[in-house]
Amino acid sequence: MSHPILTVEDVSKTYDGFKAISDLNFYLFEGELRTVIGPNGAGKSTFFDLITGRAKPDKGKIEFGFEPDSHDLTDLNEYEINRLGIGRKFQTPSVYVEHTVWDNLVLSLKGPRGVFASLFKRQSSTDRDRIADLLKLIRLDGKRDWKAGLLAHGEKQWLEIGMLLAQDSKVLLVDEPAAGMSDEETHRTGDLLISLAGKHSIIVIEHDMTFVKQIARDNPVTVLHQGHVLCEGKFEEVQSDPKVREVYLGRGKHGTR
């Protein structure tokens, strides 16, 4: 088997004596689309905090990339980790509401430019082509001149995914993208993520089982419980696992939709 692009080994994180993440082992392979599920409080968002440097593990190893260019992420800050190519989408969309859709993507392009340089400098034709392609991909080409604040909730989420792509993120960490979306928006989001797999390595945290089923297909699903991997496998295997049913799927609210 090839070497993982992201390795998380024996990682723990305690908050006020509470083990949010407990001896966690997790391996993501290049191009993979992985879904992580688990009940509220299972440690899913904390898991992303640890990968992105927003929080530091008490112990354990988090490594990104391949030899000879691999990095120990526990030594780096949030900004450095992001620059390496790990992009995160938070649960609530965070776009620049006063800027246009187009400018939001310009502002995310990788490169040594500040806000002023980005917006007032003429973009190179390569940058413009790239943004135009991204706009099509996230289905916002008809709204490129809209202020991002005027977009529907689902559209903001797609814009934010587009911003991660504009940043050249190799690994995309996407936290509950379907939250607050209509069924149609959710389905489109699933199609978008599926189309990005292969070119990007993606971890999606999600509660919505219809959505998980759509994107998981033959891809592995990891179930987190009490900060630890409870089980890992294909969607159907995970869904029928009695341990999972007990802690998660059987709990009503998040188990069905």
Ligand code: ADP
């Ligand atoms: P999930 O995303 O699976 O719902 P979280 O990772 O958000 O779970 O939270 C796991 C546990 O860790 C929760 O009990 C939460 O209160 C705790 N926790 C997470 N982040 C912090 C923090 N910054 N300070 C204190 N407790 C936290």
Ligand code: MG
């Ligand atoms: Mg969460």
